Amino acid sequence: MKILFAPIGDPTGYDDVTYSVKGKEYNTNASFLAISQALNIDKVVVYAGLSLCDTNCNDYNCCRNSVTQKVTQKLGNKFDLLIAPNVFSTRFIQKDRKNTLYFNFIYFNSLKILEENKPDEIYIDITHGINYMPLLATDAIRLAVYTYIVENKKNGVNLTIYDSEPVIKPNKGPYTIDNIYSEKITVRQALLSILSPFLSSESKNVIKNKVFKVIYNSLKANSEDVNTSSCNADFIYYIVNALSAGIFLYLILKKSDINNCLNIIDNILRKLSFNNFAVQLKFEDGKVIYDENIPIEISYLHSLLRIASHIAQGNNKISEIHEMAENYSTSDSVKYVILNEIDKIKKEKDKIPNSPTLYAKILGIDSPSVCSADKRNLIAHGGFEQNVTFLWKCGEDICVSYTDGNCNCIGNVEEHLG
Amino acid sequence: MKILFAPIGDPTGYDDVTYSVKGKEYNTNASFLAISQALNIDKVVVYAGLSLCDTNCNDYNCCRNSVTQKVTQKLGNKFDLLIAPNVFSTRFIQKDRKNTLYFNFIYFNSLKILEENKPDEIYIDITHGINYMPLLATDAIRLAVYTYIVENKKNGVNLTIYDSEPVIKPNKGPYTIDNIYSEKITVRQALLSILSPFLSSESKNVIKNKVFKVIYNSLKANSEDVNTSSCNADFIYYIVNALSAGIFLYLILKKSDINNCLNIIDNILRKLSFNNFAVQLKFEDGKVIYDENIPIEISYLHSLLRIASHIAQGNNKISEIHEMAENYSTSDSVKYVILNEIDKIKKEKDKIPNSPTLYAKILGIDSPSVCSADKRNLIAHGGFEQNVTFLWKCGEDICVSYTDGNCNCIGNVEEHLG
Structure with a gap:
């Protein structure tokens, strides 16, 4: 099964040009449509930004519908369209003025899509992303892919990142689309990549003083009555070090605490679920403010706990x-x-x-x-x-x-x- | 010592706007200038693309001068300007129609700059990069940073990636510039990141059948008389596995073979040295063709051999x-x-x-x-x-x-x- 992810900017200006993929030419206005045809992709997932929203909108649903209309009118509907909470100019901003929801949204939804479809070949087309999108979308999808690979013990999943030679008007091409990275990822490689952010020298402080504060505040705000006693920075580092040194018995014995902690983190990211988007938006003086703080480390934690939970499934034999x-x-x-x-x-x-x-x-x-x-x-x-x-x-x-x-x-x- | 790297696109359209960094406002036309002031950066390195070259140029020096003029006229000269061999539209292309020189150029030159300046804090500003630039420049600088950290046994070097809220005309801001990633990288984390690409399931085949073919062809083309007998994919994997399992004695005993192999790889990348740029360019019918194939795995190999050579310096005691x-x-x-x-x-x-x-x-x-x-x-x-x-x-x-x-x-x- 082959899946292609493509972050895009504003498609309004995408003109029909000729793209060349693996020696064949395709006349279309979106590089991912050319790649999809050339490689017989089974599922295409396009990440558009919510900032494409019509300026007349005053709520999320209106925005979502207007973005859907804008994208499908131009690019058709031969793909799944997911609308991501991006920041754009000073018109779409996060209340903390950071840029974290886009990464978290793409990680969380890509992981869900990967788990539902179980692909062997995964592609990303960064051609149409703008500003930070190619970098953050690629990193977020990579993290989702690593998690998926460990959870499914799938050695050798192919991850390839495509890019087209930049399209400049009025030149009609042909523009070559080729991969900039391509590798068959192993479980070990995925595992090490997921552990990597936790090996920084101040990572534990960040997890303790920044990330868990957000987590506890979020629980309080939703007056959720969950047991957080065992879900803290110390426990996270016991898991990191146990995974790193192969002390699997510790994970097995702690599986219920791992699952409890995963559930807490999952509840926070679930607000970003595309089908059930629950981040509050404030529409003020022509601005749209995402009323949510979710540091990207929440995605790192989610990924770590997902794989720890999977590995810990076994018995203490x-x-x-x-x-x-x-x-x-x-x-x-x-x-x-x-x-x-x-x-x-x-x-x-x-x-x-x-x-x-x-x-x-x-x-x-x-x-x-x-x-x-x-x-x-x-x-x-x-x-x-x-x-x-x-x-x-x-x-x-x-x-x-x-x-x-x-x-x-x-x-x-x-x-x-x- | 603090250093800031910034990949940029075409600065012609960069207008003066207000940027806000850590609560202070700066009026300037380039986000990296605002960051440089706000953080008291000691050295700023800007990577502009050679494709900014004047259309009248017919050789590299003319291109280089015209890009320098275009950039400094708009952004001043309070930074080191390095002109990278980028691909752009169908006007600037590689002869293999791939996009690898930009990554290799930024890796190789960034590593040199890091080694010369020995910074403790490293920043990347991706705001002004276009298309693939933020992704490839960030990945290339990261690889250089990892290599620098292992070579200098520098635990806790700070790597922070900044981005501005996208500037949209005629809005003058203030646009918030904030970090999207920040971590203090440890030697272990750097070492694992450098080893990671070699853990893919087909990496050895790629190194053997693609990368070393390029290496041997390059040696032949330059009729260089070097001993390549011990520099091959098998040897690379002995090094990878010795590093991964901590078999340091092997590295110590093989230090001269490691240095010989590093020298071969270094000779290839040296063509991309900014001060001595030796990639041949063909100017044909308004097109510029980079007459060189250097897969990005050459940078991975270079980084691996650099750290192996450093670690192997010791004696067999x-x-x-x-x-x-x-x-x-x-x-x-x-x-x-x-x-x-x-x-x-x-x-x-x-x-x-x-x-x-x-x-x-x-x-x-x-x-x-x-x-x-x-x-x-x-x-x-x-x-x-x-x-x-x-x-x-x-x-x-x-x-x-x-x-x-x-x-x-x-x-x-x-x-x-x-």
Whole structure:
């Protein structure tokens, strides 16, 4: 299945010209229509800006209808049209005077479309985007693609970015459309890209002092009664470090907290859902003000929690952690470390009892320091540190946890992940 | 030191408007001039396109002079002006009809400028870029920034991307300029970003069948007599995998091959050096054709080899590999695995002789399989696999190699890195 995303500016001035794609010529007024024909694209998604809205409009629906009319009159309707909350001049602005809703809107809706359509080939045509659009739309769609790839364990999804030689009137072409980037993305590459923004030196401060403030304010404003106790910057960084070092057991044991946190973030982004757009707009003196603050880090968090939630789906069995290491390690080094540790545990199989028992005890250590892991060993052994890991037989498999139901070492693990 | 990069389109139409940066207002015709004042920028670098060239020109120097005149007449000269080989309409095209020189030019020259100025704060203003410029310039400058950060071990360099609310005539503003991205980049983040393109599933094929063909053709065309035997796609992937898994010893032992390969790639990109621009241009029937094929992967390779060359500078001593693990590991997991292995080696210090001796022998294994590593163990132990690693005392330190001068195991290591 092939999908093409295209951010566009104002189509009013798009003239019929000749585009050349892969040696064939197409006469049309939009480059994405030429690409769609040339590559037999199954679904085309066009992101137009809400600022194309007719100046007479005084509400969102009027704007939406006028943009739809303006675009379809010029470009037809052989595509899905999504209208994004863009900033434009001083006429369309965010109340915080930042430019974040466009990115968040495109990330959130593209991810939904990718999940619904499960493409193997994804294209972006940046030709008709203006100003910040090619950059922000591309980055937002990339983030959605990475999330989709990890969630679907789809190695080798093709992401190609097309651009036409700039069309200058009255020259009718032919203008060559060619890719500026093209790659088959792997799960590892996608995973590392999603983790990357969290590795900045001040990212944790930003998440804590900026992003979570917005999140808590939004919850308060909507008087939503959700448990936020476990959804905070510290928890986010436990997840980041667990994913980075392949400590999958932590994710498995925390899956309900991950899902709870994801739900909170998802509720904020859901306001940007195209089918149910809930961002309030103020129409004042010919200006349109988006009455919402959503930093783009909310999309980063959403993506992180989506993949953490997906990876954490498994059970706390050695065989399933083996699978996770094969599929979701950030490097071969991390993968082989975990596989080595699992082999070591399997060698002790006969000594593993039916009820949760500290790994150190199984190894014959007399007075182990329960719940007192050595940080370096915890990280260097894929999370199977002997003073915090409990093992027991479960059928043919070996089960593993950071608690035996009595003594809970997960707090100690978190200390070292922080 | 603060530096600001700004890609621009045609400045002819830039009118004086009011820009607002961090609450202060500036009356000027270029957003980067407002940012420069507001943030006390030390150096501003403007990337204009060669396609601004006067239509009467018939050679590069005439173009360059006419672009310089056009830009400085409108925007003054309080900045360094670099003229980039952009594609524009069907008037300025590459002979392969692709769009790669702009990216390569901005990567190569930005890296040079970063190295000369050693900034702690780096800004990009995408406001005035048109079409593909904001996307490609941002990506190219990002790659240069990552390379600069690893080469200078500069944790926490600030990269901020600014954009103005789009200026629409005759509205005089004030237009808010704000950042759309901002982060303090760490060495680890930079390293992972540089490795990322090499993790795609078909990247090795592309490097082998597309990129190295261009490289070899370029060498032939210039009848350069360089030894290319060790500079090939296989070697590139040994480097990628060694960096990813923290097998720093491999890089140290291969430093001369790395530098040789870097030199080959650098020679190609050097044609794009602003001070010594050597890409041939054909002026034909009012068209300008760039007579050069340089895929953007050449910049990826250049960046990879630059950081590999930097990291490989050390000596093959345990203490230096310890340092490398602290500074250049792709995850804490990789770092702690290496530190653990080094501790294990140090514990054997008394048994380590003065001449290179196989690690397996030192560990008391009777008939070790010399040069026959187990892949998983090689990767999972930071490269210190007992059947390929030779150790000997050197002063207070311990030296390490994959050869004892007689038996050379580096080929076996490469088999597992491939």
